[in-house]
Amino acid sequence: MARYTPPEQSKIGQLIDVVVLLGLSLGALFVPLRMGLSGAAKVVATPVENPTWETLGQTAVQAAQYEALGYTPATAHDLILARFDYSFEWSSLILMAVLIIGYFVIMLRLSEQEYKDVINEKFGE
Amino acid sequence: MANTDITSKVMDGMGPHGTKVGLLRVLGPAHVWALGVGIVLVGEYMGWNFAVGKGGAYAALIACWFAGILYTCVAMIDSEVTSTVAAAGGQYTQAKHIIGPLMAFNVGLYLVFAYTMLEAGNAITAGYLVSVVAGMTGYEGVLDQRPFIILVIMFLAWLNYRGVLATLTFNLVITAVAFVAIIVLFFATSGIIGTGIMNHAALMEGQAALPYGTLGILAAMHFGLWFYLGIEGTTQAAEEVRSPARALPFGTLAGIMTLLIAATLTWYICTGILPWEFLGDGVNGSVAPLFDAARLSGSTGLVWLLGFGTLFATLASANGCINDASRAWFSMGRDRYLPKWFGAVHPKYRTPYRSIIFLVPIALIFALGAPLDQVITFSILSGLLGYTFMPLNVILFRRKWPLDSIKRGYEHPFHPLPAYVLLALCAITYVAVFLGYGTQLIAMILFYVVVSLWFHFWRYRFVNRGAQFTMPWPRPKGY
Known part of the structure; x- marks a missing residue:
């Protein structure tokens, strides 16, 4: 088999190749992100008005931990009720x-x- | 058997690349362990808890163990092939010799993106940690995390630029501290020493047990990988260890054992102290769960220890990621898969300095421009594609070079069972990622399809054909 001799690539050509690869990589992450298509943001299907730990479904132990972390039922509302939609x-x-x-x-x-x-x-x- | 003994004292398996200056062979097995565990241990300090969010606490434990099986297969397979392909680039170099150039190009990109995204995730966590510490020490405003994110990436890139021995010795020390911190937290909170604060039964009762049912167990596999992602990075040091045939399998297998212990302890500590909804939301809830668990322990000493543990784990991981991503990028440049400018070694520090510098702004773009779960998902997907390649790689490796044709530093047992198990677990994990992050998965695959076509029809013309094959192996069977 004849030995293959690759062409020498110019500096501009090398630069263009890097830019193309970079553009594609950034596009793969940021295009879905900017279009709001990436990730399934969790949603609160049934919000609770004037939430308490009980209406948020929390036991006394769970509520105590949330309070130790600095949460109130109002500030923990979205955190506790948000769910993924796996349909x-x-x-x-x-x-x-x-x-x-x-x-x-x-x-x-x-x-x-x-x-x-x-x-x-x-x-x- | 052919004269291809990687364990030979006079032949180390290195092939000629035409470079005048090579990488320095200065590392031992402990450095390999530190590189592997150092990259991964941050997965116990942040990120794994998204698995709790996707399926609940029990689902996260099952995912942790199934992912542990996946990575045990990865470590076994990788140890055998790497003990034979002792060159920088790791799985990229393996693919180049065993499957072919296009596969190698893709594997090289998997490695670069998995590690660069992981590095970005680490920098985000370090920035978050600084802001929390600022708040705890009395700062009342909203701290701008961006300068700290930039500082972390720039400092570690500088360290990597200056030399691999100092870089990985630094990793060895801070990784050991971060691992010990988890052990101390376990003993201090579990009741083994003093009064325990664990409350698994109460925190996991009712809907907290399995909030999404069995589907949640499947979904949790997605972030279950984060407990161990990056252990395969030990192979990147292959060209810089003194005894690759011994140090690489030893360091890698010791690393996966360390991580299995750390992952299970981490799950046990965090689910016994933190409510699952808070634990499972790594963006608005618990960004650094072990640190949060320490905060609820009431011990100032533990808060400081786990604060430093988290910081050290993020630094060690980012440090190892810069090391690995730059080696993969450098190797592709050296083979002309990428512009040859990247294939240079620093004349004084003997590091792939151009690749190190080039990847800094890319890491910064992702760290400053994307949320943590997206960055982690991008990293996991690249890693997952790499794990799908591994079983194909080892099956073809054994077929093309049977055991009696090349002496291995390590032969993994029960072949091809680990390869099939790994392939099956990868398939399950693709479905897990699809549940919740399907668009990103499809965008990622389309990206790799486009760059593959770009490489095959354009870039490959600049690559020497026979010169890519640098291992002193015999002709593959069947060719």
């Missing part, structure tokens, strides 16, 4: 599974193509 569409779960499996399958196949070249050049045909 989901099966189609979304299947989509996620397909995406992850597809990602690994594509990556393994493309890696295998590249790997054969590496081995052939390293050890000879």
Whole structure:
């Protein structure tokens, strides 16, 4: 197999590659964040008016710990009652599974193509 | 058997990279332990408690132990492969030799993002801790945490720039203090010494037991990983330890044992003192649960000890993360997977200084611009993708280089059972992340799909083909 000689990359080219990679990484975190799509914020489904420890469902021991931490029923209201919503569409779960499996399958196949070249050049045909 | 003995006194498995100056071989097994545990122990001081929020206290305990099994598999598999691939870059270098360049590029990015996000999370926690201490010592205003976040990242980057031995010796000391602090808190609050303040039965009765039912147990696996995330980072020191075949397996396996003890004690202490809703909300409730538990103990000494423990754990973790992320970035630069400018070693300090400096502003952007749970989720997802790679990696490793072809420093038992268990637990954790953070998971996978295509169709043209394979191994079986 003929030995592959890679082209020399210019400094500007190197800089552009770094900027592209950085832009994609920042986008992966901040785009969902800025669009309000990331994370399932907990919600208070049924707020309690004029809350007390009892109406918030707290036992005497639990209430005592909250008070030791500096909370009152009013300030602890959202903290205690907020819950995740785990309802989901099966189609979304299947989509996620397909995406992850597809990602690994594509990556393994493309890696295998590249790997054969590496081995052939390293050890000879 | 081929002449590829990693345990040889005269051949250490290092391959030529064409660099004039290499990294210094100065570390021992204790440094490897300190690197692994140092990165992870902060997971006991903050972040794991989101698992309580996602499923309740019992769910968090089950997640803690299942995640413990996942990481035991990771440590066993990693120890075998790393004891043979003793080069900087850790799993990146393993992937390059065993699966192929594109996989290696992805694994390198998993490592960099998992560690850089973890570093950002540590800096956020350190900033929070300073603000709490300011409040406890009489400051009445709202302390701006940002200068402290910047200071933490800049100071540790400087330490890493100056040399690996000082960096990891510093880690060894502060990690030991942070671990001892957890043990002291356990003895002081559990009733073994003096009067106990634990009240598990009362704090976990009624809806507090399993607030989301069995689905909550599954959901809690997401943040259950945080108890141990980063232990695989021990492999990054492979090119800087004096005896990689002995020190890496020893340091890694001792590390996971330490963490299993620390994680269980942490769960026991915090769920016995703090109400689950407060404990489970790491943003508006308990940012630093062990510190909060110490505050409720009524002992000023414990408050100070756990305050320093939390601070030390965040510093040790951020320190180790800078070390590991920069080694992975440096290794990719050295192989031209990234611009070769990053592949330079400092002529005096013998550290990958350009990579260390380059990653500082990225850590700062995430630490100053994103909430803690998002930063942690980003880190966990990158780690999880890396754990999914590991079983594939070890199965192919054993297939391409059977046990009689390369001498290992450590051979993990029951192969391929740990690989299948790890794969199954990874699948469960993907579903756990999907419950609550599905959008971020999909955004992350799409990111890796796009960068994979970018690498395969553009970046890979700048990479030498045969020169990437630097281990003195025989030709892989079947090729």
